[in-house]
Amino acid sequence: MEKPRITILYGSQTGNAQDVAERLGREAKQMLLSPAVMPMDAYDVAQLPSERLLLCVASTTGQGDPPDNMKRFWRFMLRKGLSPDSLSAVQFSVFGLGDSNYPKYNVTAKKLFRRLESLGARPLVPLGLGNDQHPAGYEAALDPWALSLWPAARQAAGPLPPGVPPPTIDAASLVQLGEPKYKVTLLPPHCPAPSAAGTAEGAPPPPPPPPPPAQPQGHHLRQPHPDVALPSEQSAQSVHVSSASSPAQTPTQPSTASHEAPSAPLPPAAAEWAEAVAMAASFRRVAAAASGCPPQGPPSSQSSTHAAQDSLIVNTGANQGHTIAYGPWCPYFARMLRNQRITASFHFQDTRHIELDLGDSGLTYEPGDVLAVLPRTPPAAVDALLKRLSLDGSQHVCVEPAEHNAATAAAAAAGQPVVAFGTVRALVQGALDIAGASPRRYFFQVLQNFACTELERERLAYFATAEGRDDLYRYNQKEGRTVLEVLADFKTATPTLEWFLEACPLLAPRLFSISSSLRQHPRQAHLTVAVVNYTTPYKRQKRGLCSSYLAASKPLLHDSSRTTTTTDAGGGEHSELAHQQPARTSSQQHALASLQALQQDGTPSNPEGSGLGPDDVPSAGIHQQQCVNGVVGSSHQGSDASEGGVERREFEQQQEALLGLGQGALASHGCFSGTLQQAGGAAQLSGSSSADFDGSHMYQTTTGPGSQGRVGLKAAGDSVVVAGSAPTKEGMHASKVAQPGNDVEHVAVWVERGALRMPPPHVPLILIGPGTGVAPFRAMLEERQAQAQATSTSGTAGCTQGAPNNSASPAPCTLFFGCRSRAADFYYGQQWHELQDQGVLLPPPDGLVVAFSRDQPSKVYVTHKLREHAACVWSLISKNGASVFVSGSAQQMPANVVSALEDVAQEQGGMGKEEASKFVRQLELTGRFCVEAWS
Ligand SMILES: Cc1cc2nc3c(=O)[nH]c(=O)nc-3n(C[C@H](O)[C@H](O)[C@H](O)COP(=O)(O)OP(=O)(O)OC[C@H]3O[C@@H](n4cnc5c(N)ncnc54)[C@H](O)[C@@H]3O)c2cc1C
Ligand SMILES: Cc1cc2nc3c(=O)[nH]c(=O)nc-3n(C[C@H](O)[C@H](O)[C@H](O)COP(=O)(O)O)c2cc1C
Incomplete structure (x- = not known):
């Protein structure tokens, strides 16, 4: 029997709408329909008027934007020339995915529904809206919507052949499997x-074929x-x-x-x-x-x-005459050059x-x-x-x-x-994503068909139905349960590979804002990655797949101290990296080399330091040493498997080999402090340890009160602190050491267009980036720095303060950064100060505004600071034409920034509430207020 076609289109940014579309596709088959499921931008819009049954599933992303893979489709739908009856043959419905915490809740689906109606298409059922804020997630709305949809869709598809009973979707059919995909x-x-x-x-089945044609290398x-x-x-x-x-x-x-x-x-x-x-x-x-x-x-x-065309950046190159x-x-596959923790070890x-x-x-x-x-x-x-x-x-x-x-x-x-x-x-x-994402309900539906005990079958069947939805949400999504964990819980259910492939979540790329400017770091991309780490309601510790992978990956360069020379400009850094010492093979040689480098030259190789993280300032650790006499004795707090890309154990072995300590002597240590004893080519330490030992810190000596971390080891008798923070920016010794071996990580990456686009250099910038939200702003400020350097070499002085100008000199910027405390997580602190010294940021007090939320009794956030600096913010926006960029957590922050800006407009601009809100909306419409937020 020829089954009526149903076209199911989705617009999805992170995969949820795609999952919904695929579920609807499976259910359509059960309803004896023939589904075609695809992203809206992969669909030939010319076919739209000839569709009979159309389902659209669309999420909302950004600040009320359509997902990337429906933007082209949406642009077409908005064409003015489309006649109001062009879709009169089409019966349709729309399901939206959104989050009611966002001001523009589910706007994509709402607009799409209205537009389809305005072009003459007739709704099968009303618009369905899934909400992330519902305790059971978007499925809470999807289940009843789908139940009402199918009878209507089946009816619209025309009569069934004689003798075929009307299909239904009920609890029983939900747990049955059809044919594998x-x-x-x-x-x-x-x-x-x-x-x-x-x-x-x-x-x-595929026979052994001739070998494929040789590919150009x-x-x-x-x-x-x-x-x-x-x-x-x-x-x-x-x-x-x-x-x-x-x-x-x-x-x-x-x-x-x-x-x-x-x-x-x-x-x-x-x-x-x-x-x-x-x-x-x-x-x-x-x-x-x-x-x-x-x-x-x-x-x-x-x-x-x-993968939408709009966001897709296709970088082409040529290889042996071929374009790639x-x-x-x-x-x-980008080689990892550096991997450095920039939060304090106690944080x-x-x-x-x-x-x-x-x-x-x-x-x-x-x-x-x-x-x-x-x-x-x-x-x-x-x-x-x-x-x-x-x-x-x-x-x-x-x-x-x-x-x-x-x-x-x-x-x-x-x-x-x-x-x-x-x-x-x-x-x-x-x-496949077997160790990161939580499986969808369909996974449980598939699994129950393979369970071998009644108990497992019953439980899985319950999870697969609408009645079990809330419990499934609590067991699965809320607990961040992975496919591997679910399989461990349901020991008898072993699906075949084809069913497993069908039900397991696909591995998805994770997005990270690029935190460097290509002009300052040619051929490099920097990231600022917070390792996802949280405790579930049942007190299970969960870590993010990609951020943990990056944090545990081995870089080419290992800094002998926490600081590095990342502020080099103009390609110096790249060539410097290229001239690293060849890697040594044994850990002992490696460690000795590091020590020798320090012994030969007590002068800091990077007197400026890089200002990457809070350990550039005195950290709690170094001041809280609880030294005990002898070699070991510790209470190391941080339990990271890796520091600075070097496995802790490997580092310990280097230390032990180098220092002549017994295996395990430094294990579970704290800071080691003691006296250097030069013996032959090797160095030995005796002394005490304390609670801030950190694998990425090597061999800094105490040469006098307050000078910890200043100079390298020199001679027998010098006292040593194997730990370290640099109390001053002059104090860091940062020798880079190439890692041995060929296991340096190669990270699979591509570039996508972000929501924030930098305006021309003469436009001042107000950058609001708490936490890792500051990542794209490091890129922007470095870019402005490069622009200023270019104009200063061509004769014009650095950034132009104050008034807008049309010269090539970049206008100044102001950065609002928020974190917990100066000592714990003030990312790139020193770099911001340098940028301020160079005039890239406005001078104090307005150029660099930091909200350390926990450094005083009452909590302070960037939005408080925006209000505190209202006069400057208002002047930059209203007089100097500044653009305002916001980046970071999607939870409350963007909405709070909007309110703060409205307050500023009222207080400084003398506007009423409504006028102020229109003003901010106008900034947004003209591209002068942009947000990149993630949850
Ligand atoms: C445009 C864009 C730019 C971004 N830029 C950056 C950046 O510069 N730096 C950065 O660090 N991140 C950035 N992110 C966020 C980053 O992509 C995500 O944090 C990503 O999920 C991390 O991948 P992962 O594999 O480590 O975590 P995953 O394995 O994907 O785990 C993340 C999931 O864990 C769950 N989860 C996380 N925290 C909690 C919690 N507290 N309670 C309950 N559940 C939780 C959520 O379901 C979340 O989706 C950006 C995101 C976007 C969309
Ligand atoms: C960065 C980001 C921005 C979002 N913006 C909105 C929004 O403006 N309005 C809304 O209703 N939901 C918003 N959401 C919620 C998503 O629509 C919701 O999580 C949805 O399930 C995602 O579906 P998808 O995976 O198909 O993209 C946003 C989510 C993220 C991560």
């Missing part, structure tokens, strides 16, 4: 890749972007098959210059990761095609939530300053852009999953859509059949 073929060990012709429906991992002409042999599939099927070939980074020799191969650990990412990219094409999404746009835009593009699921929040090497990728970005980072699931978690599902990670697997549909036919016709091929391990590692 994927066909999975596990290949015998060592079976080579299938041919690029792939296996369409009905074809026999340096391209193995690239997926093409459709806007960029690629040589035909670089089709997504052949590229993928090549990488996955040729383990002997080591994947390489592409290089951009056509005359260049192929880039150096990636180290084995990175190559394995790159192979997993390539597998994920192929799998996403398969997933999209299996949902009926035609093969248009970049492979990832069909399923990636971040980096974008969603075609990442650049609960671990925040990292990360520096990535963009090498010769040609990747570029503007201040305000964000970096999409693919989290790398820890190998141990992948192993656990493989064991739990009784899978052999080294076995090759072929995944393709189970059903032939218009999308697979179109792909085959275009010579790009959709099939993913690689090892099971690569598939799990690259494509």
